[in-house]
Amino acid sequence: MRTSIATVSLSGSLTEKLTAAARAGFDGVEIFENDLLACPLTPEEIRARCADLGLTVDLYQPLRDVEAVPADVFARNLRRARHKFELMRRLGADTVLVCSSVDPCAVDDDALAAEQLADLADLARDSGVRVAYEALAWGRHVSTYDHAWRIVEAAGHPALGTCLDSFHILSRGSDPKGIEDIPGEKIFFLQLADAPLLAMDVLQWSRHHRCFPGQGGFDVAGLVRHVLRTGYDGPLSLEVFNDVLRQAEAGPTAVDARRSLLVLQEAVGAAEPPPAVVPTGFAFAELVTPDAAPLAGLLDALGFARTARHRGKPVDLWQQGEARILVNTAAAARRDGTRLAAVGLESPDPAGAARRAEAMLAPVLPRRRAPGDAPLDAVAAPDGTELFFCSTRPGGWRSDFEDVPHAPAAPSVRRVDHVALTQPWHHFDEAVLFHRGVLGLRAEDSVDLADPYGLLRSRAVSNADGGVRIALTVGAAPTDDTAHAQHVALATDDVVAAARRFRDAGGRLLPIPANYYDDLAARYEFADGELETYRELGILYDRDAHGVLRHCYTRTVGRVFFELLQRDGGHRGYGARNAPVRLAAQHAAGTP
Amino acid sequence: MRTSIATVSLSGSLTEKLTAAARAGFDGVEIFENDLLACPLTPEEIRARCADLGLTVDLYQPLRDVEAVPADVFARNLRRARHKFELMRRLGADTVLVCSSVDPCAVDDDALAAEQLADLADLARDSGVRVAYEALAWGRHVSTYDHAWRIVEAAGHPALGTCLDSFHILSRGSDPKGIEDIPGEKIFFLQLADAPLLAMDVLQWSRHHRCFPGQGGFDVAGLVRHVLRTGYDGPLSLEVFNDVLRQAEAGPTAVDARRSLLVLQEAVGAAEPPPAVVPTGFAFAELVTPDAAPLAGLLDALGFARTARHRGKPVDLWQQGEARILVNTAAAARRDGTRLAAVGLESPDPAGAARRAEAMLAPVLPRRRAPGDAPLDAVAAPDGTELFFCSTRPGGWRSDFEDVPHAPAAPSVRRVDHVALTQPWHHFDEAVLFHRGVLGLRAEDSVDLADPYGLLRSRAVSNADGGVRIALTVGAAPTDDTAHAQHVALATDDVVAAARRFRDAGGRLLPIPANYYDDLAARYEFADGELETYRELGILYDRDAHGVLRHCYTRTVGRVFFELLQRDGGHRGYGARNAPVRLAAQHAAGTP
Structure with missing residues (x-):
């Protein structure tokens, strides 16, 4: 279908x-209309620019409040329409959108309309x-698609059809x-939001709040299925009014769209794009740093051992259990201080995952590997984090x-429970859809x-068994977007022991x-001494319907800190209830 | 009354x-509660800090979903309350807020409640x-103040009263x-938003959207009048949840509050603060610039003449009709490039206006004048613009x-119609209330x-006859806040002649x-040649219910541009309909 x-x-x-x-395809x-009015190019030049870019001009909407009005008003509307149809001829646009009237002088008279x-x-x-006549959800007399139809x-005119807009239909x-x-053939156009x-x-x-399909709460796909059953063969066209996207860069927004x-x-x-290959776990988290010593001290105290070194690059592998942290001190990666730069996702089919990602417009990163290195495909997430598809x-x-x-050493932690990544402000909805569409996470x-200095929004994506969060x-x-820290949460079966070990190791x-x-x-009620232990170690506590979460935090190095986390009874959360206290404590420690 | x-x-x-x-008084x-939980000070230390600052702790609200619940749940609630009352004793807080329950297990039973x-x-x-028991607007069974009362x-307990919250009452x-x-005496507390x-x-x-009284659409003052008639003698207390204020600096927010x-x-x-002294017009607009030449060229072409020079400072007065522009090249004022730094407001009582401003917490600026200079009082608006109260x-x-x-020379323009000032993002509501409360504008x-790169919001303040806008x-x-330009709009009786004169002067x-x-x-329909004239000069056109607005813009110098503007038939607007085209044209010209 055309888009x-x-x-x-x-x-x-x-x-x-x-x-x-x-460029986005x-x-x-x-x-x-306002984009055309404000453009210094003539309609003919705009038409030519579109043609050069391989774009058709599928719709123009210069008319408002046309129908069901007194004769003198309608005469003025026709005069205006004549001007606009001439403009559309110059522009090469063959479909005009007419929304149902909101004019106070419009009458409730379908025959007149x-x-x-x-x-x-x-x-x-x-x-x-x-x-193409469309029912606005707030139209004065016509506000539903079936009424517009x-x-x-009734008009029975070959040059008159309807336009369907998923927002106007589903919002009501x-x-x-x-x-x-x-x-x-009477559905002249389909607008999606x-x-x-x-x-x-x-x-x-x-x-102000429309977003792209899959980023909100409407069943847009369900609506499109109904439209396709009618034999509609026009384009799927996105019409999204959104205050955040108005500020965002057009290039990334168009790709997101x-x-x-x-x-x-x-x-x-x-x-039928290549099917999603859902990752099963974290192969590694990669930190880049200009100075490995502070991270080495932290990882050592957490119970990690430096187990291996990359054959060709200044990258160390720190490991305990199935938790693996790469520490990269390559010059090229050190510009921005210590940060979480890449995540290795354990994939049952790395090549298939990469094909899916590319088909879903994820920027494929050039392979920076030496001859003899294992093939390793990577794409960039919207926040710039490199995602590697790999097999351990x-x-x-x-x-x-x-x-x-x-x-x-006896390991303290079993594996990476989750990573937390701060997203670019203008593309948060994109980030969520990226992780769903590209990686198959939910x-x-x-x-x-x-946070003491503003409200943060957080949304987790995960696979079915919680192996990737x-x-x-x-x-x-x-x-x-760069002010807040990123972190790696490490799953342990005994957060008290892990915290003690960390503290005792300095x-x-x-x-x-x-x-x-x-x-x-x-x-809550606690066993004797339990609360004192939490207090002593700075362990936070939460319960949900499933079980108990206990977690504590290291100090921050650069932009990165670690969390030690114990889930019992299938607790599914991330400690949101404790976040205000944790964030305030981090600000107080000077490391937000 | 206490605040x-x-x-x-x-x-x-x-x-x-x-x-x-x-500091704000x-x-x-x-x-x-979350502020206390996240604070490293003990309750006793917080109490002492408040006392040192001259603050009482008027309310604490650690309890939710207390009442109208099954006996076992209520027993747990009492256990929690006991802990919290002990905390309040340490904190020195004597009133606890209890909001009506939203708990799904609460029953609709006033007697039990x-x-x-x-x-x-x-x-x-x-x-x-x-x-103090308060009805939440979304309480499960109790959502109105009269129901809570x-x-x-019915409880008839001396230690139980009601808390009134203007948001919960007026939002419903x-x-x-x-x-x-x-x-x-049974109104234990009054929260205002x-x-x-x-x-x-x-x-x-x-x-997310509460704001301070006078910044929204509720008749908060009307509500307070009713409360005062009951004999209520507790504090007027502001409880405002607002996403923007969460990010703003606490100091200015507290003053705004x-x-x-x-x-x-x-x-x-x-x-009874000193009464507002409403300004009657613009005495001058003052531009500061590191280089007077570009402004001098612009002002000359607009028909201004350099008529006077300050006796002690490098400030020129440019004038035509009642429009006066000061051009200040003093070194101290030149750091930020060319900008609109001050506005002289013509006042029938400059000293009274200054007394009002000071009483309304406007920052009074130090008088930077030489012996012999006329007394000139000035305050800083929230955006930093200096407002002078003066008489010409x-x-x-x-x-x-x-x-x-x-x-x-025969003047082209009569006076300053309005000035447009870009406000700090976090304090836009404050700016509007400042101009109302301090200056008596509406x-x-x-x-x-x-705008092509985001939605702008604009709100005008003016006096009754439009002499100050x-x-x-x-x-x-x-x-x-500094990316967008400021401008001075000059009123003319013949925008076509004024624009031609400007253009002909280079x-x-x-x-x-x-x-x-x-x-x-x-x-619209136009007289022969009318539209061609507008097109030739770049004159924008709008009609409202009162009359016609014609206006055009100069290029931008630093952050400042000028508008030539002709209002006919009492047109009251500022050309909002034309703003997208103007803004896009400014971006295209490289001078947003």
Whole structure:
């Protein structure tokens, strides 16, 4: 199917928007009227620019409040339409969108609406234009798709059809099944947008909070399935009004948009990309640092041993149990201080995972390997983190490392439980959909975390058995994407023993205020001495319906800290309830 | 009356919040539980810190979902309460807030609620604590203030009263008149918050969009009048949950909060600050610049003449009609490039205006004047703009300037119509209230303006006859406060002549795309040649219910540009409809 995007969904000048849409692989665009008015190019030049970029102009929407109005008003509307149809001829756009009227002088008269729309369609046909009539969710008299279709049907004009918009249909809770009663050739256009499930004024919801399909709470795929059953063969076109995307760079937004349609097309059976290969665990987490010593001290105290060194690069492997941390001191990677730069995802089919990622528009990273290195495919996540698809079996990435002598020790931790990554502010929704669409992870619920200096939002993505969990966090303001720390959470069967061992080895745990423990005492009953142990070590405590979570934190090195975490009874959370206390303690320690 | 603020309304650590509240002049605080839990100080130390700062701890709210629950659940709640009452004793807080339950296991049984609240009050009394029961707007069974009061009345316990919260009452549209039926001594606490009138889920509205009184759409003053008639003598306490304020600096937020209460207290007759002295016009706009030449060229082409020079400073006065522009090249003012640094407001009583400003917590600027200079009082607006209260009559500020010879010319413009100032992102609501409360201007409606790189919000403040209009604009992101330009709009009776004169004198007008004029042709009918004139000069056109606005723009120097503007028939707007085209044209010209 052809894909299209409304220019209002992207930021910048019209030419910037067209370039971004074409680069992301869209076939066409809807041109938003203000973008054209503000553009120094003539309509003919815009048409030529689109043609050069391989884009068709699929829709233009310069008309409002056209129908069901008194005769003198309608005469003025036709005058305006005549101007606009001439413009569309110059622009090479053959479909005009007409939204149901919100004009206070519009009357509740379907016959009049049909008659005037037919008159408009007559005029349009003379200019080679088709009229697509759409019900706005807040239209004065026409606000549902079936009502708009009844008027189109009554008009019975070959140049008049309907336009369906998933937001207008699903925001009202209309049943999209009735779409199948509309002949496909009378559906002139299909606009797609998702939105978070907010209980708010529908106009404000529509104008400020739309998002790309798969990023909100609507069943957009279900709606598209109904549309496809009618035989509709026009484009899938994204029309997303979103305050955040208005500020974001057009290029990444266009890729995000195109990826959302790929996921949608797969879901409705309209495309067959390589199937998702869900990762089964963490092969490693890779930290880059200008100075290995502070990390080495921290890892040693946590119970890791330096077990191997890369054969060709300054990269050490630290390991205990199935937890593996790479410490990379290569010059090229050291510019930004100590940070979590890459994650190795254990994959049952690394090559297949890479094919999926590439098909889903993940930027494929050049392989930086020497002859003899194991093949290792990597893509960049939206936050720049490198994701490696790998296998820890013999012959895999591990064979690039040479064992170094180390003292054996009883491990404190078993494996990496999760990694937490701060996301770019303007592309948080993209990050969640990326991890779903590219990696096949599922998204958990979004939670707000109160930081002393702003509200953070966090959403985890995970596989079915919890072997891979990634907490995606976004700061309170656009400038915050590098201000907050990343962390690696290490799963242990005995957090008290692991914390003691860390402390006894000279590690410094994040101190937690005594007031927190007084509150725990008020909230729950504990065995004798239990709370005192938590208090002594700075262990935080939470319960959910499944079980108990106990966790504590190291101090921060650069942007990175570690968490020791014990899940009992299948506790599924990440300690969101404790996050305000932890964040305040980190600010107090000077390492937010 | 005493004033108080909830720590959740301010950002930072608890000690930062307490300091900010005390510096702004609050008498007390409500301590939010998470702030205490995250604080390394003991309750006794917090109490001592508050005492040192002159703050009382007026309220604590550690209890949720207390009442109307099964006996075993209530027993656990009492256990928790016992812990918390002991904490309150250590903290020196004597009032505990209990919100109506949202617990799914709570039952709809007022008698049980009253009985359990009385039991809680018994326990509280033993610890010297009073219980204030409040109806949450989204409470499960109790969601209105009169319902909460009926339960309190039925309980008939001396240590049990009610807490009123303006948000919970006004967000539900309850009539606050019924408050007068509650005996004042049974109103244990009054929490105040305003909010913009949003149609959205009330819990989300409450948690993210509250604002200080006078900054939203509620009649908070009306509610307070009803409360005062009951004889209530507790504090006016601000409890504002707001995502933007969570990120803002606590110091300015606390001042903003305190000012909102001063305006409220004046409105309800509980305080008598010096009366507002509404400015009647612009005495001058002052630009600072490191290089006077580009501005001099621009002003000359606009028809200004350099008429005078300050006797003691490198400041030139440019004038035509009643429009006066100061160009300041003093070294100290030149750091930030060319910008609009100060506005002289023509005042019927400059000293009275200054007294009002100081009483309303406007930062009074030190007088930087030489012996012999006219007295000139100035305060800083929230965006840093210096506001001078002055009189252009003989003996006023003008006498500090010495006339310089200049060629007489017929003026093109009459006066300054408005100035537009970009506001700090985190304090836009403060800016609007500042101009209302300090200067006595009234706020017009807020409008959204689509910039190619994000949505701007703009709100004008003005006096009754339009002699003073200030457009306050806020960028799309926190980082944008200096990215967007400021401008001075000059009123003319003939914008076409003024634009021609400017152009003929070598001035460069902002070019407007031809597509804009094609749209005007579709939208309105014009006299022969009229539209061609506008197109030639880049004049934008708008109509409202009152009349016609024609306006055009100069190129930008530093952060400053000028607008030539002709209002006919009493047009009241600022060209919001044309703003997207103007903003895009400015971006295209490289001078957003």
